[in-house]
Amino acid sequence: MKNLKPSILFFVSLLTLGVFxxxxxxxxxxxxxxxxxxxxxxxxxxxxxxTIEYVEPKTAIPGDIIRYDIxxxxxxxxxVSNIVVNxxxxxxxxxxxxxxxxxxxxxxxxxxxxxxxxxxxxMLKDNTGKTRLxxxxxxxxxxxxxxxxLPPGAKSTVSFMTEIKKPGDD
Amino acid sequence: xxxxxHRISDGKGPxxxxxxxxxxxxxxxxxxxxxxxxxxxRRGDSVAIADxxxxxxxxxxxxxxxxxxxxxxxxxxxxxxxNQHHSRTGINNNITSKExxxxxxxxxxxxxxLAFTSCLAAMYSQTASAxxxxxxxxxxxxxxxxxxxxxxxxxxxxxxTEDRVINFTxxxxxGTIGTVSAASTGTGGVTYxxxxxxxxxxxxxxxxxxxxxxxxxxxxPFSFFLEDGTTPGYQATEDTVGxxxxxxxxxxxxxxxxxxxxxxxxxxxxxxxxxxxxQAAESAGAPGADITNDDNGNISxxxxxxxxxxxxxxxxxxxxxxxxxxxxxxxxDSARNGQHSADDxxxxxxxxxxxxxxxxxxxxxxxxxxxxxxxxxxxxQYTIAVANNAAATGxxxxxxxxxxxxxxxxxxxxLIDGVGATPAPTNAVGxxxxxxxxxxxxxxxxxxxxxxxxxxxxxxxxxxxxxxxxDLATELVVDAVNGYTAGELKPGETVNVxxxxxxx
Numbered sequence: 001m002k003n004l005k006p007s008i009l010f011f012v013s014l015l016t017l018g019v020f021x022x023x024x025x026x027x028x029x030x031x032x033x034x035x036x037x038x039x040x041x042x043x044x045x046x047x048x049x050x051t052i053e054y055v056e057p058k059t060a061i062p063g064d065i066i067r068y069d070i071x072x073x074x075x076x077x078x079x080v081s082n083i084v085v086n087x088x089x090x091x092x093x094x095x096x097x098x099x100x101x102x103x104x105x106x107x108x109x110x111x112x113x114x115x116x117x118x119x120x121x122x123m124l125k126d127n128t129g130k131t132r133l134x135x136x137x138x139x140x141x142x143x144x145x146x147x148x149x150l151p152p153g154a155k156s157t158v159s160f161m162t163e164i165k166k167p168g169d170d
Numbered sequence: 171x172x173x174x175x176h177r178i179s180d181g182k183g184p185x186x187x188x189x190x191x192x193x194x195x196x197x198x199x200x201x202x203x204x205x206x207x208x209x210x211x212r213r214g215d216s217v218a219i220a221d222x223x224x225x226x227x228x229x230x231x232x233x234x235x236x237x238x239x240x241x242x243x244x245x246x247x248x249x250x251x252x253n254q255h256h257s258r259t260g261i262n263n264n265i266t267s268k269e270x271x272x273x274x275x276x277x278x279x280x281x282x283x284l285a286f287t288s289c290l291a292a293m294y295s296q297t298a299s300a301x302x303x304x305x306x307x308x309x310x311x312x313x314x315x316x317x318x319x320x321x322x323x324x325x326x327x328x329x330x331t332e333d334r335v336i337n338f339t340x341x342x343x344x345g346t347i348g349t350v351s352a353a354s355t356g357t358g359g360v361t362y363x364x365x366x367x368x369x370x371x372x373x374x375x376x377x378x379x380x381x382x383x384x385x386x387x388x389x390x391p392f393s394f395f396l397e398d399g400t401t402p403g404y405q406a407t408e409d410t411v412g413x414x415x416x417x418x419x420x421x422x423x424x425x426x427x428x429x430x431x432x433x434x435x436x437x438x439x440x441x442x443x444x445x446x447x448x449q450a451a452e453s454a455g456a457p458g459a460d461i462t463n464d465d466n467g468n469i470s471x472x473x474x475x476x477x478x479x480x481x482x483x484x485x486x487x488x489x490x491x492x493x494x495x496x497x498x499x500x501x502x503d504s505a506r507n508g509q510h511s512a513d514d515x516x517x518x519x520x521x522x523x524x525x526x527x528x529x530x531x532x533x534x535x536x537x538x539x540x541x542x543x544x545x546x547x548x549x550x551q552y553t554i555a556v557a558n559n560a561a562a563t564g565x566x567x568x569x570x571x572x573x574x575x576x577x578x579x580x581x582x583x584x585l586i587d588g589v590g591a592t593p594a595p596t597n598a599v600g601x602x603x604x605x606x607x608x609x610x611x612x613x614x615x616x617x618x619x620x621x622x623x624x625x626x627x628x629x630x631x632x633x634x635x636x637x638x639x640x641d642l643a644t645e646l647v648v649d650a651v652n653g654y655t656a657g658e659l660k661p662g663e664t665v666n667v668x669x670x671x672x673x674x
Contacts, residue, residue, distance in 0.1 A: 033324035035310045058480030059466075060306065061335035061488055062369050068328070070310040082315040090308040092301070092332055150314075164306065164332060167367055167422035 030076040032155075040065035040161070062166040065096065073155030083146035085158055088113065089139060093162035094169060097136035102144040102158030109134075110141040137169075301421065302334035302370040303485045330482040336450045336461060337367040337490040338374070338419075340512045343426060345402065349441065349517040352433045353564065358388075359395065359404030359431075360514035362446045364416055365424035373451035373458040374416040377498040378429055378444060381513070385440040388431035388516060397426035404428040415457040416448070429514075438520035438563050445496045447503070447511040450489075461508055464489040470508040471499045519564030521659065526555045527573075532588035532670060539588050544673050549582055549593075553668045556642075560662035568642035568657040571667055577635035581621050582670030603628045603638070604668040605645050610660070611652045617645050621669075634674050640667050 038054035045051070054067055070087065074080045085102075089095050100107045108116040111124050111134050124134040144158040312324040343363035352358030366372055376394055380387045395409035409428060416425050429446055449470060452458035462473030465486040469475050480486055494503035494511030503511045533539050534548030544550055554573065558566050575581070583602045586593035595601065601618035608615075619640070621630030627644030631637050642665065643657030659665055 030316060030321060031312065031314065031324050033310075033312055033326050035308060035326035035328045037308060037328045037330055056482060057330045058482045059333050059486055059488060060330055060482070061333050061490070066306075068308050068310075070312075070326070072312055072314075072324070076316070078316050080314050080316055081318070082320070083312065084314070085310060085312045087308065087310045090306050092304050092306050167369060 028076075030074065030078070030080060032071075032073040032075050034069075034071040036069045036071070038067050038069070040067060060164060062164050064164045065161055066090075066093065066164065067099075067159060067161045069157050069159045071155060071157045072150070074150045074152050077152045079149045079151055081149040083150060085144040085146070087142050087160070089141065090162060092165055094137040094165055095139045095142070096161040096163055099161035100142050100144075100158070101160070102146070103156060104147050105144040105158060106147060107158075108143045108145070109139040110143070111138050113141050116141070116143050302332055302368070304332045305329050306332055331485050332369065333486040333488055334370045335368055335488045335490045336370075336372070336464065336508055338372070338448065338450065338510055339363075339365045339367065339492070340446055340448045340494060340510045341365070342512060342514055346514075349515045351519040351564070352516045354433055354436045354438075354518050354520055357406070357430060357432050358516050359406075359428040360444055360446075360516065361397075361404060361426060361428050362512060362514065363424050363426050364419065364448050366419040366421060368450075369421060371418050371420055371453040372461075373453050373455070374419060374448040375451050375457055375460055376415055376427070377447040377449065378431075379447055379496045379498065379500050379511070381443040381445065381496070384443040384515070386434060386436050386442050388442045388444060389434055390431060393430045395428040395430055397428065404430065406430070415451070417456055418453050431516075433516065433518060436518040438518060438522060440518040442516045443513050444515060445511050445513050447494070447496060447498045447509055449498060450491075450508045461487065464506075464508070468506045468508070471497050471501070473508070517563070520562065521564050521566030521661070522559035522562040523566050523659075524555075524557045524559070526557070528553050528555070533586065533593055538591055539593070542588070546673050548673045549586060549588060549670045550579075550673060551588070551668065551670050553666050555664055555666050556659065557664040558659045558661050562661040565655075565661065566659045567655065568646065568659050568665065571640045571642060573638045573669075575635055575638065575671060578674050579671040580634040580674060581630045581636060581638060582672050583621055583630075585618070585668070585670050588670075602630065602669060603640060604666075605640065605642070606666045606668070607646065607659075608664040608666065610654075610663045612646070612649050612654055613652060614647070614649075619645065638669060642667075 037057055039057040039060060041053045041055055043051050043053060057064070057066060060066065068087070068090075070085055072083065072085070085105075095109075100109075108118055109122055110116045111122065115122075117123075119136070120133075122134045122139075123131045124138060125131050142160055146156065150156065307327055307329045309325065309327040314321055314324075341363055343361060346361040350358050350360050364374055366374075378390075378392045393411055394413040395404060395406070395411050396413050397404075398409050400408050413427070416427065419425055427446070429444060431444070433442075450461045452461060460470065462470040463476045465476060465478045465480070466488055467475050467477035468489040478486070489506040489508050491506060491508065491510045493505040494509065495513050496511050497503040497507065497509050503509055529550050529552045531542040531544050532549040532551045534542040534545040536545060537543060542548060552573070554571060556566075556568065556571070581602055584595040584599050585597065585602050585604060587596045596604065597618040600620045600622065602621035603619050605617040605619070606615060619626045619628035621628060621638070623629050625644075627641040629639045646654070646657050646659070646665070648654065648656045654660075
C-alpha cells in the first residue's frame with residue numbers, strides 16, 4: 001500500500017464500515033482518459049474564404065473526415081510516467097497521411113499491430129513478396145510515446161484523422 | 171464524452187516481476203522493457219517490415235473474449251451505444267462480477283484488455299468497405315506507470331454510425347456514346363449504365379422521359395433489357411428482357427441496361443432524344459420501395475420532405491446524387507433528389523432512292539447497228555437505274571424489281587450486243603438480263619441471269635407483253651468481306667438492270 005495516499009486509506013476505512021457501495025470508490029483515480037470523435041466541416045463564406053470546423057459526427061458518410069482527440073490528464077498527486085497511447089485505425093476508415101499529432105510524443109505506425117516504425121521506415125511485403133514502403137492508407141495502428149513524465153494536474157492530447165472509406169476503397 | 175478512470179495498482183504480485191505486456195513489439199521499439207525509460211528508434215536503425223495484411227492472419231477472435239471483466243472496474247466506455255456494436259464485440263456477454271474481477275491480477279487484466287483491443291481492431295480491419303449502418307468504433311488504449319509501477323491500461327472507445335449516402339449515376343457507357351441508328355418503323359435500343367456509388371445496396375426504378383425538343387417520340391411502351399455480357403451492346407435475342415427495375419445493385423456495382431422502343435415512320439436523319447431516369451429504391455422487396463426523401467429535407471419528385479434530427483447513433487439517409495438531365499416528371503433533374511438521368515438518342519437512317527428508266531434503239535434489220543430505229547424486228551435496250559443518294563445516311567435493302575412490258579414488246583432472251591449484221595449475245599445464249607453495280611466495293615459487280623423460270627433470281631413470263639422480274643436480294647449476294655448484306659445498296663451506289671426488247 002506504499003503508493004496509496006491518506007485519502008485512500010480513509011476510503012478503505014469507510015468501505016469497511018459499509019458506508020459506500022463498492023462501485024462508488026473512485027477517489028484514487030490517476031488518469032482521466034477521453035476519446036472524442038469530431039467530423040470536419042469545411043465552410044466557404046460569401047467572400048470565398050474557407051473555414052474548417054469540427055462538429056459531432058451526427059451525420060457521417062463516406063468521404064467524411066473524422067478527427068479523434070485522445071486526452072489524458074493526471075488527476076492524481078503523483079507523477080505519471082512511461083505513457084504510451086495505442087490506437088488501431090477504426091473500422092471503415094483509412095488514416096489521413098501526416099494527421100497524427102501529439103506534443104512531446106514520438107509517433108509510430110504499424111500495418112499489422114505488431115511492428116511499429118516511423119513512416120519513412122515502415123515497410124510492407126506485398127503479395128508478391130516485394131518489400132515496399134507502406135502508404136498511409138495501409139496503416140492499421142498508431143502509437144504515441146509520451147516522452148516526458150506527466151506531473152500531477154497536467155494533461156495532454158494526441159490526435160489523428162481518418163477518412164470514412166468510399167465504395168471502391170480497399 | 172465518456173470519462174474512464176482507473177485506480178493505482180498496489181504494485182505487488184506477479185505484475186511487477188513480469189515483462190511489459192506487449193501490444194506490439196515493445197522490445198523492438200523501446201529496446202528495453204517498461205522498467206526503463208522508453209527509447210525510440212533512430213534513423214539508421216533497421217527498418218520494420220511487416221507482411222502483407224492479407225498474409226498474416228488476424229488474432230483468433232472467433233471465441234468469446236475470456237474474463238473481459240477487466241472492464242468491470244470501469245464500464246466499457248461508449249458513446250451512442252449501439253446494440254449491434256455490442257453483439258459484434260461481445261462486451262456485454264462477458265462482463266464478470268466485481269468479485270471475480272478482483273481475483274484477476276492486474277497483469278492479466280492488462281493482457282486481456284490489450285488482447286481485446288487487438289481483437290477488436292483485427293475484426294474491424296477485416297471490414298473491406300464502408301457500409302451504411304456500420305458502427306464506426308475507435309478504441310484508444312493508454313499504458314503508464316506511477317512510481318515506476320505499471321498500472322492497468324486505460325481504454326476508451328467512441329462510436330458513431332455510418333449514415334447511408336445515396337449517390338449513383340446514369341450514363342452512356344464507353345463505347346456506346348453517340349446516337350443510335352434505327353430504321354424507320356424498326357426497333358432500336360439505347361444503352362445506359364447505372365452505377366451505384368452509395369454505401370448501401372440499392373434497387374432502382376426506371377422511367378423513360380422523351381424530350382420535346384427533338385423531331386419525334388419513340389413509340390412506347392419501352393422495354394428494358396439487361397446486358398448479359400455475352401456480346402456487348404443490345405441484342406434482342408441475347409440480352410435479358412422483361413426487366414422493370416434494377417434489383418440489388420451492389421455497392422460500387424453497375425448495371426448495363428438497354429432501353430428499347432419502336433420507331434414511327436420517320437424521314438432520314440430525324441432524331442428522338444430519350445432520357446433514362448433512375449430512382450433510388452430500397453433493396454428490400456422486389457422492387458423495393460422508392461426512397462423519395464432523405465433525412466436532410468431533400469425529396470424526389472412527389473416525395474414528402476423530412477428533416478429529422480441527426481442522430482450519431484442511428485443510420486440517417488443523405489441524398490448526394492448529382493444533377494442529371496430530366497427527372498421522372500420531365501422537369502430538370504436537380505442534384506440531391508434521389509434520381510439521376512442521362513440522355514441518349516435514336517437517329518433514323520434511311521436510303522434516298524431514285525429510279526430512272528432509259529431506252530435506246532440498239533439494232534434493226536435494215537440499218538443494223540448504224541443509226542438503228544425501232545422498227546419491227548428491231549432491238550431496243552432498256553436500263554433501269556436504282557441509285558441511293560450519296561447523302562443518304564442508310565443503305566437500301568433492295569428486293570424485287572419488276573417491269574411490265576407492253577404487248578408490242580418481247581424480251582430478248584440473249585441480250586444481244588447489237589454489233590454487226592449478226593449480233594452476238596452480250597454474255598452467253600440465254601443470259602437475258604444484266605445487273606451492274608456502280609460505285610460499289612462488292613467483290614462481284616457485273617452479273618447476268620436468265621429470263622427462264624429458274625432459281626437464279628430473274629424471270630420472264632414468256633411472250634410479248636410479259637413481265638420481267640429481277641430479285642436483287644438474290645443477285646446482290648451477301649459479301650461479308652466487304653461489308654454487304656444481301657441486296658444492300660449503300661449511299662452513293664447505283665445498280666443498273668439492263669435488258670433488250672424486240673419490237674413486235
